[in-house]
Amino acid sequence: MQHRKTIIWLRRDLRIQDNLALWSGMEQGSIVPVFIWSPEEETKKVVVEAASWWLHHSLIELDRALQDRGSKLIVRKGKSLSILKELIEETGAQAVFFNERYEPEIRLRDQQIKETLEKEGIMVKAFHSNLLFPPLSIINNQGQPYKVFTPFWKKCLQMPIPLPKILPATLSSAHDKVKTLNIDELDLLPTIAWYKKLKEYWLPGEKGAINQCEQFIEERLWGYSTKRDYPYVQHVSRLSPHLTWGEISPRWIWHQLKEQEKIGSSNGQEDIDGFLRQLVWREFGYHQLVSFPEMIDSPLRKEFLFFPWEEREAEFSAWKEGRTGYPIIDAGMRELWETGWMHNRVRMVTASFLVKHLLIPWQRGASWFEETLLDADLANNSMGWQWVSGCGFDAAPYFRIFNPITQGQKFDEAGAYIRQWVPELKHLPAKYLHCPWTVPEEILREAGVELGTSYPFPIVEHSFARERALEAYNLIKK
Known part of the structure; x- marks a missing residue:
């Protein structure tokens, strides 16, 4: 077999084990692993501040793993095609391998890059490794x-x-003299050091x-x-x-x-x-x-194009900040803000509250999750919100409207989760914790809770919101 020098273009595959592009490149001969930072080419807000923190540390770990095997990560910043051409020129590489991504704009870009490089005599292969x-x-x-x-x-x-593909202990590399940026030079870490709290919860990297x-x-x-x-x-x-x-x-x-x-x-x-x-x-x-790439922005069930969504800025802000007056909702939104993650059951309840209690468009909720979740990916974020809203192909029925009180009582009966993330309520007895607005005044005083001051009243009443949502869903049924 001909010995080829192959550029391994790493993207959202920041690992060395069971990485088909990397493994296939090693089979060809020697490799040049590269990460290209080109945020202007990304679909929507795929990489924002919380995710950038993760990416920074994941790249450090990937470089360390490659160096342990006698290789290293080349880091560049700029337009992907231009950088790849530069690296082909610098290294004499005859091939470019990468693992597929599936966001619509990224797929189009990758296809254009593949066609351009192949016209110049470069072998280009894409793998389904993720x-x-x-x-x-x-x-x-x-x-x-x-x-x-x-x-x-x-x-x-x-x-x-x-079975997964396992790399050998030593990699054959071909980039000893290739210039690389330091990962710090990508400026991935936010300017305000709020992100330091994330390291208490996560260890990025393979x-x-x-x-x-x-x-x-x-x-x-x-x-x-x-x-x-x-x-x-x-x-x-x-x-x-x-x-x-x-x-x-x-x-x-x-x-x-x-x-x-x-x-x-x-x-x-x-x-x-x-x-x-x-x-x-x-x-x-x-x-x-x-x-169905339109699922990013548009409902898959087209009758939902006529749904009477409402723009409620004050209520949207209250939802984002965990100030809705419903403890299970507020606990989830605060967990998200603090850790960059939210428990899946609570994701469903908080998302349902936004679209069905507040009638705020699901796209706005999806955008907020994209900005704050460390695990946000376009496919599952879009599908999840369409599922909750009822506008996906395989969606929750429109009449399924999560009751934030009973959801809290069922899945956090003693209130441990709520007490962790809504500490101003931590002294309330469990029987009152899920609906503090019903608590007798003397018990509120004993718990140090002053409704409307230390903790908000509900921004919408549940039974009213439920009936309003059902009326809205019935409109599009007609």
Whole structure:
């Protein structure tokens, strides 16, 4: 086989294990791993301040991992095509390999780059390394993409998933004299050092991802199916930011879980299946994005183009800041602001509150999540909001309007989660914690709560909001 020098263009695949572009480049010969910072080319706000903090540290960890194997990460800033051409000239590379991304504008850009470089005699190959299956490969009996999750899930279970590709201990590199920026020169860290709190909750990078996966399997997998909806126990994987940045591959996770099938009890099968189902739900989002790219901004069910949304700026601000007067909503929004993450059950409840209690357009909620979530990806953020709003193909029924009081009572009965994130209510007895506006005055005083001052009254009354939402949904049914 001809020995080729290959540029490995790393993007949202910041890992060395089970990285198909990197592994395939090594098979060709020597490699030049490169990360190009080109935020102006991104779709919408794909990288904002919270995510930039993660990216900064993930790149540091990736460079360290490459150096441990005798290579290093080349870092550049500018237009992707121009930088790739410069590197081809500097290194004499004959090929460019990368792993696919699926955002519509990025796919178009990548295709244009591929065509341009191939015309210049450069071999260009793209790999599906960040999903279990290539989009458009999971189709129904009519040859169409699935619009409903359950049959998609069942079809995926019939498909083989290859084992992860493991890199050798030493990499053959070809970039000793190639210039690189220092990662600090990308200016990814926000100018105000609020982000320092994030390091209390997260360890970006491939090593952190693998540790998180192993810890989940050892400590939180068993019981996942029954406990994952309870935010106070955190019986979830917390792998979502690592998956977003490609620090761990879904194939790696899938086979780690499959290994547990061999050693787990029959009771544990429900937990394994429950988590694998969530992994495939993520997959479903990407497959929908490729098949229906309009889902980013536009409802998939077109009758929702006529939904009577309302712009309520004061209420939108209260929602973002965790000042709605509903403790489970406020706890979730404050957890998001503090940690860059929110428990999935609470995501559903807070999102439902915005679109159904306040009738604020789902696109505004999706945009706020993009700005604040460390794990925000365009596919799953868009699909999740369309699901909650009822305008996706496989969506929650319009009449399903989460009651923020009973949701808190059911999933945070003793109030541990609320007390953590809404400390001004921490001295209220549990029976009153989920609806403090009903609490007798003497109990409020004893708990140090002054409604309207230390904690707000509800910005909307639940039964009124529910009826208003049902009326709005009935309008588009007609």
